[in-house]
Amino acid sequence: MIKIARLFLALVLVFLYLPIIVMAAMGFNASPLYALPFDFTTHWYQELAGNGRLIEAGWNSIWLAVLTAVIATALGTLAALALWRRTFRGRSILRILLLPPIAIPWLITGTAMLVFFFWTGIGRGLHAMLIGHVALAIPYVVLVVGTGLQTLRADLEEAAMSLGSTPIHAFFRVTLPLLLPSIVGAALFAFAVSLDQFVISYFLSVPGMTTLPVEIYSAIRKGFTPEINAISTILLVASMIIILGFARFARPGGIGERS
Amino acid sequence: MPPEASAAGLPATRRRMPSWLATAALLLPSYAWLTLAVLLPLAAMFAFSFLHATPLGNKPVVWTLEQYRAFYDQPYLLGVAWASLSIGLWTTGICAVVGFAAALALVRATAGRARETLLILVLLPFWTNGLVRVFSWTMVIREGGFLDVFVRWFWPSAPSLGFLYTTPAIVLGLVHGYLPYMVLTCYIALLSVDEAVIEAAQSLGARWWTVLFKILVPLAAPGLVTGAILIFVPVIGAFMEPRILGGRVGVTMGTVIEDQFTQAFNWPLGSALAFTMLAVVLAVFATFSGVLRRSATT
Amino acid sequence: MSGVDVTAVAKNYGATKVLTDITQNFESGTFTSLLGPSGSGKTTLLRIIAGFVAPDEGAVRIAGADVTGVPVHARNIGMVFQSYALFPHMSVAANVGFGLGRRGIRGKAAKAQVDEALEMVRLPGFGGRYPRQLSGGQQQRVALARAIVIRPDVLLLDEPLSALDRRLRQEMQVELLRIQRESGLTTIFVTHDQEEALTLSDKVAILDRGRIVQMGRPAEVYERPRTRFAAEFLGDANFLTGKVRGSAVEIAGATIMTEDRLPAEGATVTLAVRPEKIAIRPAETARSGAVENSLPATVSSVIYTGTALTYMLRSGDLHLKVFAQNSDGSPLAAGSAVVLSWSARHSVMVEG
Ligand SMILES: Nc1ncnc2c1ncn2[C@@H]1O[C@H](COP(=O)(O)OP(=O)(O)OP(=O)(O)O)[C@@H](O)[C@H]1O
Ligand SMILES: [Mg+2]
Numbered sequence A: 001m002i003k004i005a006r007l008f009l010a011l012v013l014v015f016l017y018l019p020i021i022v023m024a025a026m027g028f029n030a031s032p033l034y035a036l037p038f039d040f041t042t043h044w045y046q047e048l049a050g051n052g053r054l055i056e057a058g059w060n061s062i063w064l065a066v067l068t069a070v071i072a073t074a075l076g077t078l079a080a081l082a083l084w085r086r087t088f089r090g091r092s093i094l095r096i097l098l099l100p101p102i103a104i105p106w107l108i109t110g111t112a113m114l115v116f117f118f119w120t121g122i123g124r125g126l127h128a129m130l131i132g133h134v135a136l137a138i139p140y141v142v143l144v145v146g147t148g149l150q151t152l153r154a155d156l157e158e159a160a161m162s163l164g165s166t167p168i169h170a171f172f173r174v175t176l177p178l179l180l181p182s183i184v185g186a187a188l189f190a191f192a193v194s195l196d197q198f199v200i201s202y203f204l205s206v207p208g209m210t211t212l213p214v215e216i217y218s219a220i221r222k223g224f225t226p227e228i229n230a231i232s233t234i235l236l237v238a239s240m241i242i243i244l245g246f247a248r249f250a251r252p253g254g255i256g257e258r259s
Numbered sequence B: 001m002p003p004e005a006s007a008a009g010l011p012a013t014r015r016r017m018p019s020w021l022a023t024a025a026l027l028l029p030s031y032a033w034l035t036l037a038v039l040l041p042l043a044a045m046f047a048f049s050f051l052h053a054t055p056l057g058n059k060p061v062v063w064t065l066e067q068y069r070a071f072y073d074q075p076y077l078l079g080v081a082w083a084s085l086s087i088g089l090w091t092t093g094i095c096a097v098v099g100f101a102a103a104l105a106l107v108r109a110t111a112g113r114a115r116e117t118l119l120i121l122v123l124l125p126f127w128t129n130g131l132v133r134v135f136s137w138t139m140v141i142r143e144g145g146f147l148d149v150f151v152r153w154f155w156p157s158a159p160s161l162g163f164l165y166t167t168p169a170i171v172l173g174l175v176h177g178y179l180p181y182m183v184l185t186c187y188i189a190l191l192s193v194d195e196a197v198i199e200a201a202q203s204l205g206a207r208w209w210t211v212l213f214k215i216l217v218p219l220a221a222p223g224l225v226t227g228a229i230l231i232f233v234p235v236i237g238a239f240m241e242p243r244i245l246g247g248r249v250g251v252t253m254g255t256v257i258e259d260q261f262t263q264a265f266n267w268p269l270g271s272a273l274a275f276t277m278l279a280v281v282l283a284v285f286a287t288f289s290g291v292l293r294r295s296a297t298t
Numbered sequence C: 001m002s003g004v005d006v007t008a009v010a011k012n013y014g015a016t017k018v019l020t021d022i023t024q025n026f027e028s029g030t031f032t033s034l035l036g037p038s039g040s041g042k043t044t045l046l047r048i049i050a051g052f053v054a055p056d057e058g059a060v061r062i063a064g065a066d067v068t069g070v071p072v073h074a075r076n077i078g079m080v081f082q083s084y085a086l087f088p089h090m091s092v093a094a095n096v097g098f099g100l101g102r103r104g105i106r107g108k109a110a111k112a113q114v115d116e117a118l119e120m121v122r123l124p125g126f127g128g129r130y131p132r133q134l135s136g137g138q139q140q141r142v143a144l145a146r147a148i149v150i151r152p153d154v155l156l157l158d159e160p161l162s163a164l165d166r167r168l169r170q171e172m173q174v175e176l177l178r179i180q181r182e183s184g185l186t187t188i189f190v191t192h193d194q195e196e197a198l199t200l201s202d203k204v205a206i207l208d209r210g211r212i213v214q215m216g217r218p219a220e221v222y223e224r225p226r227t228r229f230a231a232e233f234l235g236d237a238n239f240l241t242g243k244v245r246g247s248a249v250e251i252a253g254a255t256i257m258t259e260d261r262l263p264a265e266g267a268t269v270t271l272a273v274r275p276e277k278i279a280i281r282p283a284e285t286a287r288s289g290a291v292e293n294s295l296p297a298t299v300s301s302v303i304y305t306g307t308a309l310t311y312m313l314r315s316g317d318l319h320l321k322v323f324a325q326n327s328d329g330s331p332l333a334a335g336s337a338v339v340l341s342w343s344a345r346h347s348v349m350v351e352g
Helices: A002-026 A043-049 A052-085 A092-094 A099-103 A104-122 A126-151 A153-163 A167-196 A200-205 A212-223 A226-249 B021-049 B067-074 B078-107 B112-127 B130-141 B147-154 B169-189 B195-203 B209-221 B219-234 B240-249 B253-260 B268-298 C042-050 C091-103 C106-121 C136-148 C166-181 C194-200 C219-225 C228-233
Strands: C004-011 C016-026 C031-034 C059-064 C077-080 C154-158 C187-191 C203-208 C209-216 C238-245 C249-251 C254-257 C267-275 C279-282 C293-304 C308-315 C319-326 C339-343 C348-350
Touching: A002 A226, A002 B078, A002 B112, A002 B169, A002 C059, A043 A052, A043 A226, A052 A092, A052 A126, A052 A212, A052 A226, A052 B021, A099 B021, A104 A126, A104 A200, A104 B021, A104 B253, A104 B268, A126 A167, A126 A200, A126 B021, A153 A167, A167 A226, A200 A212, A200 B268, A212 A226, A212 B130, A212 B240, A212 C319, A226 B112, A226 B130, B021 B268, B067 B268, B078 B112, B078 B169, B078 B219, B078 B253, B112 B169, B112 C031, B130 B147, B130 B169, B130 B240, B130 C042, B169 B209, B169 B219, B169 B240, B195 B209, B195 C059, B209 B219, B209 C091, B219 B268, B240 B253, B268 C154, C016 C059, C016 C209, C031 C042, C031 C194, C031 C339, C042 C077, C042 C187, C077 C136, C077 C249, C077 C339, C091 C136, C106 C166, C106 C203, C136 C166, C154 C249, C154 C348, C166 C194, C187 C194, C194 C219, C203 C219, C203 C228, C209 C228, C228 C267, C228 C348, C238 C319, C238 C348, C249 C267, C254 C293, C308 C339
Parallel strands: C031 C187, C031 C203, C077 C154, C154 C187
Antiparallel strands: C004 C016, C004 C059, C203 C209, C238 C249, C238 C267, C249 C254, C267 C348, C279 C339, C293 C308, C293 C339, C308 C319
16 A cells, blocks of 8 residues: 555656656757657757847846845835734735735736736836736745744744843844744745746736746747757756755744754 | 933933834835735726727727626637636646645655655645746657657557647646645645544544545545645636647637737726636635635534 | 832723733832732733833833833843743853843953853853753743843743743742842742742732732731632632621631621621631540630541641531641541631631
């Protein structure tokens, strides 16, 4: 019974990883038509280095993700402090309002942004994507930092104040250092959300101002070469590394509390 | 004596910001942003869904309910809705069976570090680019793709098994995309099932299938339901998977809505369809949140 | 006037009255325990003194200064938390030196004071460790050192020992008392544990539903409880309710004497008698004479605990409890007729 269960788990993992591995391998295969037998080459990666469009889209993606991470982490951390450390009327409603960006299908959110940004003159382009990405990332940041705050006992701040700290001093000397792992984790998470975001970017992009996923999508739709495999592999590995980093940081309680 | 004579050397008391002001200052940036980027757009889109046509130039604005009659006026949409629904149901169903089994295997057949590593391995693809993963499947299931090569290794004259551009291909891609959700929610639910309950059932003569269907499945029901909601909701709004894996047959509510915004430029119709879908999503949430609450209290 | 003065303090949370009209002086240099059942408002009162909670009404004075509107950080208090609340990202020395830093004491001077405080709590040389490398008892001592090193005007402790096991707890009680005596700090100590309160304190204050019903020296509060609640909460008591007849109280046909001043003839009063103050003898050997009060009764059950015996008895409609030493090893059987006797000064009149 145990053996069958383990075999089944192995099959599930094969199902999850096989296409990814095949895709990545094809990026190292010489045939532009994905023909086998396998003939190792880094040709497609070299091609990629000369593909201005993809490179530019890649930089756009990275800058967008960095800005999203910085803004969403700053704003979301402040909101988390209010939502988890203060009591006020309407707190639970405000927490529920975090859900729409997470729970409503991105197709709907994305088209709604398209309509609204067009209508108000904000328009489309990287700035519009930034507005959208930050909005998507804020709820995740609030939840990750909020969870961190929940495991961080409030009496530490009180202890600092009883020893003469002003609330602000207590925050910077006690809360912030202990919360830092959660905040770093939240930033990584926001970065990954933005880097992998396709739907919202797709609706808000204009030709010449796109991100990597949008560029990959149009390439897939129009006909592609193993170059797309190469860039996809890079994107995939980057996300995996970031998420593993997140898992390392955002443990409840952070580094300090653990023994 | 001055009030603070005793607190020698302590920072003097400055006027304190009223508490509500500090709270508002902390909350305002995030919620203003969310309002601008999500809530107002949704409201605007709702308003758009009552327009006769996309307001362009100086065409007069005409308010109407006609967009919500689309299913009646354009019967082919019913077929599309049915296709989307069945893709959603198949995806959710397959994810439920496979995900529950995988979670059960994780909980009952692994332990310690191995379990932790396996769980991370199962969840990791979920946090990578969905588009790239869908693209990966085209490498495997197209005619002459990896699947064919693999089969022809054993049976050189096998006919092509490639099934790219079919509905099963869409379901396959979606299952691949959303399976980790179900594994995670079922895993959490199964983890909390007390070992003693299972032993008690066995001591009363229950065989494994009785334990499975009378004990484990009911106790893990909240996990199954949560997973099902988390999968069904985005799946019926999917448009990129049907486009890439379904090709010509991949017409779903998602792609129809997308078309209204990117090709047909019929924003009012697209908005109305999107809000109809949102209504379905909310109905699903409402129905099952009742079920979840009941199971939480018993 | 130094020490801590609480004047007419009241606090409500919505409709719940948590504290009502608390007026109390905590004398300079004394060790006062706040004792009361769960939810009686002990923590709230302590946090009002500390400044974490603002009272709805009333004033708090610490060391003579009115601090009612002063935020926590500008009051010179030392607080020890139930969960210790040591900063996990700072060494023991940094934890203890934290409050000194806030007072502008740094460098050598701070180090000397930190070392002295660690010495006082018997943890010399532990400065370089981190809280997670300490046992529960050691963490508790660091928390105490951190609170006393700043020479606070008042030391506030909220059930600081409740997370420790029994043995460690007794050890820490002794330590705490020694440190308080050496430092001479005005100390307010919240506890659930009546034994702890009696052994440690100069004064015990009993809280009941947001009021201090009695405050005094432990022996005074124990021997002369003022209310039924105080008598019951601190120790055990038998309550005898009857009507005043002359200079005694008539209860279920018997006449019970007390040394307390009684109200007018015919008034209903309640007397409290501690179970260990009552002597129990078999009816046939009972002598009358020296004792003022005696009551015939029947043993309904005996609880045998080795060193001591607890008798549950009936006398008419009255149910009584008596503690006796197990001196001759042959407890009276259930059903035995006995005579209970006690001195008049042990019948204490209580309110309620
Ligand atoms: N922030 C708050 N909001 C609402 N009610 C509160 C709050 N803090 C305390 N209370 C209520 O005030 C009452 C007294 O609480 P407090 O914590 O002072 O009791 P306590 O005597 O310390 O009890 P314990 O021995 O259990 O610690 C309780 O009924 C409690 O529910
Ligand atoms: Mg308390």
